[in-house]
Amino acid sequence: MKRVFVVYATDNVGTAVLEAIQTGDHVGCNGERSDLEVIALDPIAYGHKIALMDIAQGDTVLKYGLSIGSASRDIKEGEHVHDHNVESNRGRGDLAERETVTAE
C-alpha cells in the first residue's frame, strides 16, 4: 500500500511526499490518521494533496489543522485536491464587495 503524510489529526487532506500515487492505488496515512485508507481517484504527484474524505462545496480544506481555503466544488474521497477544486479565502475583492452590498 502506498502512503501519504497527514500533519494533524483534523486534516481532511494528505500530501504525497513518500511516493507518487497512481489512480486506483490503495493509500494509507503516515503521521496522523493511520486508521484511514482511501482509494486514489486521480494520480497524485509528489507534493500534491489527496482528499481523505468527501469535502462538500464551500467546506473548509484543512491541512496543518488549519484552513488552507474552501472547496470550490464537491470533492470526493480519493480525489486530487488543488486549484481546480479549492479556492483561497484571501485576496477575494469580489467577495468583499458582495459583503459590503449585503451589509448596506
Add this chain to the structure above:
Amino acid sequence: MSEFLGYIRPNGDVGIRNHLLILSGTVYANGVCDRVADTIHGAVPITHANGRCQVAPDLRVTRRFLAGTAMNPNVGAVVIIDHFKEEGMTAEDLADDIAPTGKPIATVNIRGDGGFISAVDKATRYAQDFARQISLHQREAAPMSKILFGTECGTSDTTSGLASNPANGLAGEILIAQGGRMLMAECTEWMGCETWLTDKATSPAVAEAILAGVQHMEARALASGEDIRGSQPTGDNMAGGLTTIEEKSMGAVKKIGDSPIIEYLEIAEAPIKTDPGNYVMYGPGMGAESISSMAAAGCQVLTFCTGGGHTSNHPIMPTIKVTGNRGSFELMRDTVDVDVSGVFYGEITLAEAGQIVYDEVERVCNGYLTKSEALRDNNSFAIHRVGPSI
C-alpha cells in the same frame, strides 16, 4: 528549568559564543577590517556595503543592524573601523550605542589614524589585546530562559511546512516552557495567516502592529510595481502542489509554535519585554537580511528550516540548518545539521522531531559547533535597506 553553559556579560546577557568582532562602520573600511581579522586568532570581520550617502531613515536602520550585532551577547569585544567622518554614524556613534553592554570597545579611523597601514597597525594591536582578554572568559551555568531563539525558513519545499517547520515550532515551545523566547521575522510570509497570528497576540496593540506590518510590506511591494499577492503561491509552488497563499504561509509560520505573541518589533530592534513566548519582527523574506536583523535584535542562536538545503550562516549567531527532505540532507551533508525526514517514513513522530531540533539547539548553546561554523562559511550578514543611496 534546565541550564546551559554560556558567557555571562557585564549587563547580565548570556552569550553562547565569545567572538571578537571586527566591525566595519562603512564600506570604505572593509579592507582594513578584513586585514585585521586575518591576523588575529578567532577574530570575525563584519563588512557590508552601507554607511555612506544614505537617507536618514535608512541610515538609522543600518545603525541598528551594526550596533545591534556588536551588542549581541555572542560578541565578547569589538573593534570598530571607519574611514573619515561618516555623517550620522561615526565609529564613535556606534561605540556609544554599544557601550551600555559593558563590553570592551575600540575605535579606529583610517584618515584620523594616518592611512590604511597605520589603521591596520592600530586596530590589530587593539584586536590582539581584546583576543587575549576575552580568552580568559569561562563558560558558566545560566538558565535557558536567557536564550532568544531566532528562526527562519528558506529554500522551502513541500517538506518544509510538513516536517521541519512544525518540528521547529515544537522545539520553540520546549524552550518557551523553560522561560525562553522565540523570534520570527519575514512578515511577507504572514500573509494569509494573519488571524492565526493575531489570535496569539497578547494585546490589541500587538495584533494591530502585526496587521499593519503585513500591509506595509505589501504596500512597499506594490509601489515597486510588483503585486506579491497575485504571484503567491508562485508558479513553481503551484506545480509543487501548493494550492493557496494560506497553505504556503501556514507552512512557513508553523516554524513558531502555538505560544502567545508577546511583542512586535521593528526590524533589527531588540525586544524590551522578557516574558517567555513568541516575538515577531517586521522584515523581508530575504534570508540574509532577515537573520541579520534577528542577530541584531540579540538572538544568540537561530534555526534555519530548509527544504532544498540552504548554506546560510551568520558570522556571530550559530545558524542550525534543519531539513525534512532526506535527499537534501544527503546532498548537503556538510552544511545541513538536522534531518527530521523520519516523520514521513514513520521512523519518528513530529513530537520526537521537535525534541531532536531542541536538543541540537541546546547542544549548540553549550558550545557545539554547527557544520557551517566549523567551515567558517560566514556568508549571511546583510543589511535591509529602506531608502535609496543618494
